[in-house]
Amino acid sequence: MIEAALPGAEVEVVDETGAGDHLRATVRATQFEGLSRIDQHRLVKAAVRARFDDGQIHALSVKTQPR
């Protein structure tokens, strides 16, 4: 989902509890260049919002880096 929203992004997702609903995502994307951290996170969260809305994800830690 993140890769679809941010073409070319490198995404690494770790399932922190083994239950698939508490995830940690590291995202590197050229689209982050020049954006504040909060704006970088907004892009990632917007990409996965549907999974929060349908309850499949409860918690997502995000780390973003421009690449």
Add this chain to the structure above:
Amino acid sequence: MADAELKSKVEELIAGNPVLLFMKGTPEAPRCGFSMRVVQVLDTMDVEYGAIDVLPALQPLREVTAEIADWQTFPQLYVNGELLGGADIVEEMFESGELAEALGVEQPAAAPQAAPPAQSPPLQIE
């Protein structure tokens, strides 16, 4: 659509407090691990901050912050009227020294004190 009265109260609070944390619970008794992490970071900085417990009005406040800052999860740390971020961003900015810069204070020498987790780990049923 957020409650207009609540929204204007929140906007006043953000404008009136240079460092303002919306969190679950209180700094003395955080009710969520992410909120606790931000409190720990702020407590290592020599800075006064206001804290608001969002739990009594969680859903209305989500709607308000979604409109104000395009952000619905808590904690949220506002500095000089701008949303800086939640726990992940605050910790990253602390480690890089950007948080001290944003707050206008010296970077503390010590790392935030790791407190014991407020919740037990998830219980497994075999």
